[in-house]
Amino acid sequence: MEEIKRIGPPTAINVRGSEYDLSVPLNATPSRAWRQTFQAPHDWKEPFHPSRITMTYRALHFTSEDCRVHLWVALIDKWIASANELYAQATGSLVSLDAAEPEKMSDQGLAHHEGTLETRNVG
Numbered sequence: 001m002e003e004i005k006r007i008g009p010p011t012a013i014n015v016r017g018s019e020y021d022l023s024v025p026l027n028a029t030p031s032r033a034w035r036q037t038f039q040a041p042h043d044w045k046e047p048f049h050p051s052r053i054t055m056t057y058r059a060l061h062f063t064s065e066d067c068r069v070h071l072w073v074a075l076i077d078k079w080i081a082s083a084n085e086l087y088a089q090a091t092g093s094l095v096s097l098d099a100a101e102p103e104k105m106s107d108q109g110l111a112h113h114e115g116t117l118e119t120r121n122v123g
Helices: 032-038 066-091
Strands: 011-016 019-025 054-056 059-065
Touching: 019 066, 032 066, 059 066
Parallel strands: none
Antiparallel strands: 011 019, 019 059, 054 059
């Protein structure tokens, strides 16, 4: 299995008051075993836990207030790296593309336009 990586910043797909439903793109579809590893990290603190994140095909989805998005993304990058490492240890089948650093925080933020989040229509 190819190493899972976040390949872009979160995108707001829905807004409810001060909360945003966000989608984070991945480079590949995680296997069931990798998903289970991601969902059970050793390092987490309420209210930030992967159980609050859902996975679909090649994306992670979560809900956050705008001021906490950077923290969520930093934790997601950490949990992805941990899941990759644990999955590789357990199966020996992960293709490592070198231990690349998580993307810079400037790439992790939401797209802002005149101080507001950009959203895309879901339909």
